[in-house]
Structures are given as C-alpha cells and as structure tokens.
Amino acid sequence: MDLSIALILLQDGIVNAAIYALLALALVLVFTVTRVIYVPIGEFVSFGALTLAALEAGRVPGTVWLLLIFGIAAAAVELWSLRQGGSGRRIVGCLLRNVVGPAIIAATVALLAPAKPGQLVQVLLALAVTAPLSLVLYDTVYRPLANATVLALLIVSVALHFALVGLGLIFFGAEGSRTAALSGASFTIGPVFVTGQSVAILALTAGLIVALYLFFDRTLVGKALRATAVNRLGARLVGISPLFSARLAFGLAGLIGALGGILVSPLTTIYYDTGFLIGLKGFVAAIIGGLVSYPIAAGAAILVGVLESYASFFASELKEVIVFMLIVPILLVRSYGTTVLEDEE
C-alpha cells in the first residue's frame, strides 16, 4: 500500500463516517430523551434512499403507503386510549396529526411524482414522506410503552426493525436502487480523486451537526430536550411534556436517518435491508459515546468509518467483523469508572 491508496481509503472512510456520525447522533438523541434504543433507524436510511429512487423513476414510493397505514394505526391506538373521557379537541387533533397530515403528504407526492420534478424537490419530498413515518411509529409502538424498562423498549425496537424490513421488502421489492449524485462535479487533490458527492455528504453532515448544536444550545425548545434527558421528572415539573420531547426526538431521528439514506445512495446500491448494517455502525459509534455523548459519538463515527475502510482493503471478507469487534475493548474500558445512565426506578 502506498500513500495514494492510503489517502483514498482515508477519504472513503471519512465519507462513510459522516453517515455513521449522523445516525450515531440520532441514536444518542432518541436514547437520552426517551430511553429507546432506536434500532429501526437503519430502516430510515433504506426507506429514504428507496423513496428518492422511486421518485427519480417517476413512481409513487411505497413509503407513502407505510405512512398512511401507520398513521391510521397511530390514530387507532390513541383513540382507544381516549375511549373514556377524551375531549373533542383531542380526538380532532389526533385525527389531524395521524390521518389528515399523512394523507396530505401522500396526495402531494402522488400528484407530483409522475411529473418527475427537479432533484431538490424530489429530495424534499422523500424527506417529507420518510421522516414523519418515525412520528407515527412512535405514536403506534413506543408511546403506549412510555413507562416500560429500557430492556423492554429494546426488545420492541428489535421487533419493529424486523417488521419494517419485511414491510420494506413488500413495498419496495427485492431489487436495489442507486440514486443520482447530488453533485456531478469532481476534482483531484494531489493523488486523491474527490467527487462532488463526497463533498456534498461532508458539507451537509457538517451543516446538520452545526444546526443541531445551535438548536440544543441556543433555543429553549432544544434545551427542553436536553432537560428531559438530564432530569425527566424535573422536566415534567416545569411543564415540558415527555410526549412533546419524544415526538421531537423521534421526528428529528427520522429526518436524520432519511437524510443519511439520501446522501449515501449515490455511493452504494441500497436494498430494503441495507440500512440495518449502516445503522449498526452508527450504533457502534453511539455506544462508544456511552449513548449519551454527542461529541464522542461523532468522533467515534470517524474511527468506525476509517477502520472499516482500511479493513476492507486488508481483509475485505472480515471488515464487518473488525468493525463490530471494536465494541468489545471499548465496552471493557467504559465499564471501568465511567458514569452509567441508570435505568429509572
């Protein structure tokens, strides 16, 4: 291996790392706010990418149906919980949020899709269909379990992951898709050939991280999310509803996951089940950050991406093994003298 190969691998690793970093941040966000380990985050990568691919082909993406189905399911769950003493306003709000909202999104996509609008519109439509899916999934699956233990929530997450992979196969089919690059430009720096897509990934990831930082550091709503993570009871006592925080966290996570899929799909073919592996690598990074630290998780994502890239060069058949092995020493080190986020009594 010479320097130029090393640099190419490094570039590859860092570009992938950006995607892992996004997913790691989403996982940390959802876990700290709601104690849910959001295993299905990977499905949002797949769904985001496949939704965009369908829109590029002028088809109505399968995510539209998923959104409608889970919207109705969420409404059913909420109406059932309101069966005694639900005010008219809450029932109307529930229907607006879970049925009318998704229907409007679905109708917009169905109208615009055959016309093959420009790339930016397609990307926005893909995000608008995929991200809200996270909200209706929360309302359907996690909300009724708000007081469950971390372990129970994890088991539910794994089950939801399998369900979504199966639904992905039904609604998107078994064949993979690749989407058009966000930027067709390319240039060389020394020995390294850089594509516009890599630059777009890094720029959008960096932009999103800065935006998240500003959101958490400068806005009261962002601080309310942090407050919920720091002290759940304290947050409720000042009137921050856990439902509000959870919806915000799940919505953001869905958006980040879908964006990750849209960014990565020009680089690699995405199948209905590809997202899981990508999500798992984000999870490794999030674990290194103890599922609580955003900066450590983001830094660890770079480690994961670069390690994976070099591993695929030296021992390509073992690259996944090498990446996931990373967790073992890290957990050993972390188990000594670090603060652990305790399950609540």
Add this chain to the structure above:
Amino acid sequence: MSLSASLLEVERLSVAYGRVEAVREISLSVPEGAIVTILGPNGAGKTTLLNALMGILPARGRVRFAGRDLAIRTIEGRVADGMSLVPEKRELFVSMTVEDNLRLGGFRRRGTAAFDETLHRMWRVFPRLAERRTQLAGTLSGGERQMLAMARALMSGPKLLMLDEPSLGLAPLIVREIFRIVAELRDAGVSILLVEQNARAALELADSGYVLENGEVVLQGPAVDLRGDERVVATYLGIRAAAGA
C-alpha cells in the same frame, strides 16, 4: 382569614405503595392567597401527599384545583393549570446553567411578555442567582439550589406553589431568607402549601395548618390555634416554646 373560595380542595385522598397506605383519606383545602402548612414527623406521608397532588404518584380520592377535577390530569397538565411543586430533591437540571434552568421553568410561557417580566423579577428576588447566572446548577450550594428550585417553579407563574421542606439542610440565615421570600410571594397573590419540619417557622408564617401522623391528619386549624395547642407545642415546638407560651 377571609372566606375566599378554596383554590385547592382535597377530599379523602389516599396513596398506597403496593399494599402499604402511606396517606389515608386526607382532606384539606388551600384558600386563595393563603399559606397552609403541613407538619409532621419523618415518614408521616407529607412528601407522598405533595407528590400525589402534583400527579407524580397515583392516588384515590378527589382533588379539585381552581374548580377543575384533576383525576386524569398529567403532571405537565397541572403545571399548565397553575400548580407548581418544588420537590424535596429539587430535581434541577444540574448540567445546565442557572439561567437555562430558570428559562425552562417558564417553558410553557416562552415568548410571552409575562415570561420576560417574571425572569426579571426572579433576578431581583434572588440576587444570588443573578450573580451565578452562567454557573452550572450542579455547582451551586444547598441554599442556592433551593432558591433556584423555587425561582424555577415560579417561572411558570403558578397560582399555587407547593414547597417540600424548603429549609431542609440549610443554614438558619438562608432559611430565614427563604421564609421571607415565601411571605412576599403570598403578598403577591400566590397561594402556598408548605411542608415543613421546622414547625416553629412554618406556624409563624402560615395562616392555617394540618398535622400529619402515620398518613392521617391528626390535628388541623388556624396557625394561631396550632401554636397554642399542647400537643403541637410538646411534639414540634419543644420546651422553649412551651415556656414562652
């Protein structure tokens, strides 16, 4: 005390941990603009009672606040109604600044003129907090934490402030300061439900009081009467007060 309507009306409230009843059929009322104190030894159920009133613990019985039945009201719903609890453990956001803690206290009123107005008033009422505005809440002393917890609870503009042992573990000088602020709050129109170990200070301040033992009300009445009651004097005010009375 005037005969104004009750802000908080509690009827036969019971709270059980498993099969053990920590609070049994307690009835009490907090009139508008009054300070009502709840006295009693450790383990009498005082904290349990406040937590049940705030919706943190499930309870049987009837609780009406400002004319509204709270049976299915969530904690944050009660905050929106105008109740605010300063819990025994303070429950501050320790890794956030003093100012952030305060601002979050007014989360539901964010962006309103009342929010800014209350924030400014809190800096005036609690000058020590103003000095420590950018410090993390976790680095504050016990007295400062108590002040921050009170100020944070007031940021929501409550009609009823419930204080759980505000003097616990604090130096006498700071306790006096906190009780002075509680009196000011009442004068500003906030009703107060005060759970205290420091019976002497609480009865001097309060309009009326309840004495809890083993989860039941054993004595109740205007604070003046309680101060003169033999049992209260013997158990809670000690020999010195008895000699003074």
